[in-house]
Amino acid sequence: xxxxxxxxxxxxxxxxxxxxxxxxxxxxxxxxxxxxxxxxxxxxxxxxxxxxxxxxxxxxxxxxxxxxxxxxxxxxxxxxxxxxxxxxxxxxxxxxxxxxxxxxxxxxxxxxxxxxxxxxxxxxxxxxxxxxxxxxxxxxxxxxxxxxxxxxx
Amino acid sequence: xxxxxxxxxxxxxxxxxxxxxxxxxxxxxxxxxxxxxxxxxxxxxxxxxxxxxxxxxxxxxxxxxxxxxxxxxxxxxxxxxxxxxxxxxxxxxxxxxxxxxxxxxxxxxxxxxxxxxxxxxxxxxxxxxxxxxxxxxxxxxxxxxxxxxxxxxxxxxxxxxxxxxxxxxxxxxxxxxxxxxxxxxxxxxxxxxxxxxxxxxxxxxxxxxxxxxxxxxxxxxxxxxxxxxxxxxxxxxxxxxxxxxxxxxxxxxxxxxxxxxxxxxxxxxxxxxxxxxxxxxxxxxxxxxxxxxxxxxxxxxxxxxxxxxxxxxxxxxxxxxxxxxxxxxxxxxxxxxxxxxxxxxxxxxxxxxxxxxxxxxxxxxxxxxxxxxxxxxxxxxxxxxxxxxxxxxxxxxxxxxxxxxxxxxxxxxxxxxxxxxxxxxxxxxxxxxxxxxxxxxxxxxxxxxxxxxxxxxxxxxxxxxxxxxxxxxxxxxxxxxxxxxxxxxxxxxxxxxxxxxxxxxxxxxxxxxx
Numbered sequence: 222x223x224x225x226x227x228x229x230x231x232x233x234x235x236x237x238x239x240x241x242x243x244x245x246x247x248x249x250x251x252x253x254x255x256x257x258x259x260x261x262x263x264x265x266x267x268x269x270x271x272x273x274x275x276x277x278x279x280x281x282x283x284x285x286x287x288x289x290x291x292x293x294x295x296x297x298x299x300x301x302x303x304x305x306x307x308x309x310x311x312x313x314x315x316x317x318x319x320x321x322x323x324x325x326x327x328x329x330x331x332x333x334x335x336x337x338x339x340x341x342x343x344x345x346x347x348x349x350x351x352x353x354x355x356x357x358x359x360x361x362x363x364x365x366x367x368x369x370x371x372x373x374x
Numbered sequence: 375x376x377x378x379x380x381x382x383x384x385x386x387x388x389x390x391x392x393x394x395x396x397x398x399x400x401x402x403x404x405x406x407x408x409x410x411x412x413x414x415x416x417x418x419x420x421x422x423x424x425x426x427x428x429x430x431x432x433x434x435x436x437x438x439x440x441x442x443x444x445x446x447x448x449x450x451x452x453x454x455x456x457x458x459x460x461x462x463x464x465x466x467x468x469x470x471x472x473x474x475x476x477x478x479x480x481x482x483x484x485x486x487x488x489x490x491x492x493x494x495x496x497x498x499x500x501x502x503x504x505x506x507x508x509x510x511x512x513x514x515x516x517x518x519x520x521x522x523x524x525x526x527x528x529x530x531x532x533x534x535x536x537x538x539x540x541x542x543x544x545x546x547x548x549x550x551x552x553x554x555x556x557x558x559x560x561x562x563x564x565x566x567x568x569x570x571x572x573x574x575x576x577x578x579x580x581x582x583x584x585x586x587x588x589x590x591x592x593x594x595x596x597x598x599x600x601x602x603x604x605x606x607x608x609x610x611x612x613x614x615x616x617x618x619x620x621x622x623x624x625x626x627x628x629x630x631x632x633x634x635x636x637x638x639x640x641x642x643x644x645x646x647x648x649x650x651x652x653x654x655x656x657x658x659x660x661x662x663x664x665x666x667x668x669x670x671x672x673x674x675x676x677x678x679x680x681x682x683x684x685x686x687x688x689x690x691x692x693x694x695x696x697x698x699x700x701x702x703x704x705x706x707x708x709x710x711x712x713x714x715x716x717x718x719x720x721x722x723x724x725x726x727x728x729x730x731x732x733x734x735x736x737x738x739x740x741x742x743x744x745x746x747x748x749x750x751x752x753x754x755x756x757x758x759x760x761x762x763x764x765x766x767x768x769x770x771x772x773x774x775x776x777x778x779x780x781x782x783x784x785x786x787x788x789x790x791x792x793x794x795x796x797x798x799x800x801x802x803x804x805x806x807x808x809x810x811x812x813x814x815x816x817x818x819x820x821x822x823x824x825x826x827x828x829x830x831x832x833x834x835x836x837x838x839x840x841x842x843x844x845x846x847x848x849x850x851x852x853x854x855x856x857x858x859x860x861x862x863x864x865x866x867x868x869x870x871x872x873x874x875x876x877x878x879x880x881x882x883x884x885x886x887x888x
Contacts, residue, residue, distance in 0.1 A: 230800045234540060241547055241562075248559055258826045261554035261561060264818045268546035275543060278536040279800075290799050295593035299795060302589050303788070306767065310784050318772070326764050333592055333760035351765055355772050363423035365776040 226289055231280035238272035241265060301332055317370030319356065323348040378724050379731040382427050391428060392435040392732055396739045399439020400747075404447050404754050405762065408587070409456040410440020414702040415583040416766060418709060419576050419773030426710045427725055431732045433706045437699055438490060438736035441682055442744070445482035445675055446751045450475060457643035458678035461650035465663065465670030472666055476748070477611030481668055483744045484617055485675035488624060490737035493632050493683020497690070498730045501719065504691035508716030513823035514835050516715075518844035520817040523694040525848040526637065528806045535855050541797060542806040548573050549814025556822045568782045575705050576777040577786035578811065580770045582804070583698070585787060586794025588763045597759035612668070623653055623669055624676050631677030635684020635696055643697075645684075649677030682733065690726055692716060694813070701808045708812075709777075715816075 245266045291299065305328055312321035326348035331339060359365045382388060395417075402413030413436045421429035444459035449466035462482060469478040511519070528538035551562045552572035563569040591597055618624075627649040634645040653673035654663040663670050685696025693715030695701035704714045712722060719726050774787040797807065828834045835841050 227800070234800070238543075244562060248561055257829050257831065258556065258822055261557055261559035264554075264814075264821070265547055265550040265561060268543045268550070272540060272543040272547070275536045275540040279534060279540065282536060283534050290801065291593050295595075298593045299589055302592060303792070306585070306771075306788055306791075309771065310781060310788065313771070313784070314781050322768060326768060329764040329767060330760050333597065333763055335595075335597065335760070337758055337760065347761055347764075351768055355768060358420075359772055359776055363420065363776065365423070365779070367772060367775065368781060 227283055228280055231276040234279075235273050235276040238269040238276065241269040241272070245269065302329075305329055305332055313368050313370070315371050317373055318367035319352065320370065322352040322355070326351050375723065375727055379727045382724070382728050383431065383731050383735055388428055388431055391424075391432050392735060393739060395432045395435025396439040396736050397743060399436040399441075399736075400443035400446070400740065400743060401439075401754055402436070403440040403443020403456055403459075404751065405757070408766075409444070409699075410437050411698045411702055412584050412587055412766075413440045414699060414706070415579045416769055416773065418579060418702065418706055419776050421706055422576070422709055422777060426712060426722075427728050429706060429710055430703075430725060430729050433703055434729050434732035435736045435739075437703060438682065438733055439740055439743075440699070441679060442483075442486040442490065442737075442740045444678070445486060445671075446479070446744075447755055449478045449482060449671075450751060451755060458646055458681070459674065460643070461646040461674035462671055462678075464650065464674075465665070465667050466674075468664065469666035469671070474611060474666070477668075478666070478671060479744070479748055479751070480611040481617065481671045482675045483741060484612075485624070485627075485672045486679045486744075487737055487741040489628055489631060489676040489679030490682055490740070491734060492628060493635070493680040494686065494730060494733045494737070495683075496632060497683040497686040498727075500687050501691045501726070504687065505716050505719045508692050509720065511716065511840065512838070513820040513827065514838045514841045515844070517817060517820035517824055518835060518841040518848075519692060519694065520813045520820065522844040522848040522851075523688070524806065524809055524813060524817070525851050527809050529851045529855055534801070535852075537800065537802050538806045540800070541802040541804070542810040544793075544797070544802070545807040545810025546814045546817075548578070549811045550818070555815060555819040556826070566782075568778070568780060568786075572815075573790075573811075574774075574778060574783050574786055575709060577774050577783045578790045579702060579705060579808075580774050581787040581790025581792075582794040582808070583702075584766060584770050585791030586798065588766060589791065589795060590798055592759075592763065597763070617668075617672075620669060620672050623672055626652065626656075627673040627676040628680045631680030632684045634677070635681025636687055637684075637696070643678075645677040645681040646674040649673040679737075686730075686733070689714065690718060690729070693718065693816070695809060698805050698808055701805075701812050704812055 245262050248262050305325065308328075309321055309325040312325060323345075327344050330344050330347065356367065359367060383392065398417070399410060399413050402408045402416075403410055414433055417432065417436055421432050424432060441456065441458055444454055444456035445462050445466065448454045448459040448462035449470050452463050452467035452470075454460045454463055466478045466482060469475070524542055528542050529535060549572070552570055553559070554561050560570065568574075630649045630652060631645040634648060650663075650670060650673045653669050654660050657663065657669060659667075681697075685700045688694040688696050689700040689704060693704065693713070695704050707714050707718075712718070712725065770787060771784050774783045775781065777783055794804075797804070824834060825831065830837065835845060
């Protein structure tokens with residue numbers, strides 16, 4: 222039996238389910254449950270066991286089929302966007318919404334440009350406009366105060 | 375009640391919100407890769423700041439607009455905006471390429487309108503009847519009902535059934551994070567106070583349905599700006615007399631859509647394909663299908679919109695979502711502290727009837743907006759994805775933050791985006807995951823209540839007739855795909871599969887879940 226990507230995926234899911242089983246075994250109920258109650262461990266434990274059974278089923282029935290969902294370039298793109306978004310969240314925590322949003326909007330527009338031509342003026346205008354519109358909608362209309370950043374709060 | 379509903383819907387501010395919601399929904403439905411589900415997910419945080427009724431009016435408007443908007447890209451660029459419009463491409467796109475875009479759009483718009491309006495009226499008639507019986511159910515029946523709904527969604531998921539089951543199990547595990555029902559035990563919170571209330575719904579929905587969806591589209595390179603002939607889009611293209619010469623087909627497609635929409639987990643994604651195949655197999659000129667004939671568009675668009683009313687019935691009467699979009703709507707209600715279920719009609723009748731009202735008014739607004747805005751469709755579809763996706767990413771982040779006012783929620787959203795990508799890698803469908811997440815707490819609470827109330831253990835679930843019937847349906851649903859595959863293999867070998875069965879097989883095997 223060859224160990225291809227799909228089978229590795231099944232092993233990964235089963236390992237995750239085992240972790241859930243371990244964490245479930247550490248749980249304690251605050252109150253002594255009624256004698257007929259199954260307690261707080263039953264539900265996640267049943268789901269984790271179900272997950273292991275399904276992973277085995279998928280391992281056996283689907284192990285050889287199909288091509289991968291994303292190619293190498295696709296994975297690079299996924300990583301790129303997640304890194305930018307994580308950077309955005311960090312920047313928003315440190316510098317606040319008003320500084321982080323226009324900068325990272327511009328970065329995202331450029332990162333996802335593919336073969337489109339980018340006009341710097343348009344990107345800057347879009348980033349500032351997006352930041353302003355969201356600020357107006359959330360802060361002025363919905364009355365949600367957006368992060369000011371550790372440096373400025 | 376009628377006056378309450380009308381006064382709520384036609385309050386100037388509410389009406390503007392509905393109009394905006396419908397327009398936004400059409401845009402989300404029209405842009406390939408986005409859907410009504412993405413639209414509702416994205417706007418959940420915005421609806422949080424509104425009153426209960428205004429919030430549900432807004433989300434309902436996006437729902438109607440989103441389902442109806444899918445026909446635009448299906449006809450103009452041959453790419454379905456939503457899975458509910460796949461069959462619309464078969465005849466809509468060839469008709470548009472032949473220079474008859476207006477006729478194709480006109481037929482699609484009219485069919486969408488009729489499908490939505492009449493299915494909502496039927497839902498309004500049936501919901502109170504079903505809810506009247508549903509309130510008499512105890513925890514045993516409610517457990518079996520939730521279990522049956524999740525099993526049905528799993529078995530109806532496309533591809534390998536193990537994938538659907540795995541997605542559901544993951545949904546259950548995520549739903550068990552936080553304080554456990556009945557005894558209040560802390561589960562999987564790792565000392566993080568933000569997790570005591572469970573995995574935040576907004577963060578999960580935005581991460582899973584918006585962030586992950588957009589990143590998947592970008593990773594697959596599905597973000598090219600299409601070329602569209604803008605000159606062929608003008609006028610309505612078909613007279614009412616000509617349209618209603620297909621009344622028989624309209625009725626047949628309508629009831630197919632209504633029934634499939636009613637079954638949990640199916641919805642417009644399958645309804646349009648089944649109705650199209652039925653229309654083709656019963657047509658006197660089946661050879662015209664696929665070349666740009668009226669019947670193909672009518673069948674697809676009537677059925678996928680009729681599925682709206684079908685999906686609304688279990689959502690309103692039982693609290694069981696019919697598809698991912700209605701799961702989002704239930705999430706929207708929960709965010710406002712309203713529990714969907716049999717008591718919804720008793721406890722919040724004005725909210726339910728306002729919801730029905732907005733779907734009806736929304737259908738009329740969709741008709742008007744699509745008719746008068748037909749010329750703007752090509753420009754919506756030409757919006758460069760890098761700008762559109764950037765705006766959505768930013769809205770998601772701000773939306774996730776606004777729900778709890780913590781950056782933790784934004785990080786949780788990003789983690790849920792990673793979960794969405796990991797699930798996509800394994801071809802795990804979204805519907806069972808979100809249904810299990812939404813219904814998980816209800817399922818566990820009712821199971822433990824049911825066990826606590828008697829000393830019969832799990833046997834009690836089999837000794838109550840309604841509970842037993844529901845569990846039997848669940849059991850046979852699990853067994854059915856294996857029986858069906860065995861039967862289809864035999865029939866395929868003998869060359870006896872009908873068009874409908876081939877379409878259904880194709881649907882099971884290909885594509886992504888909504």
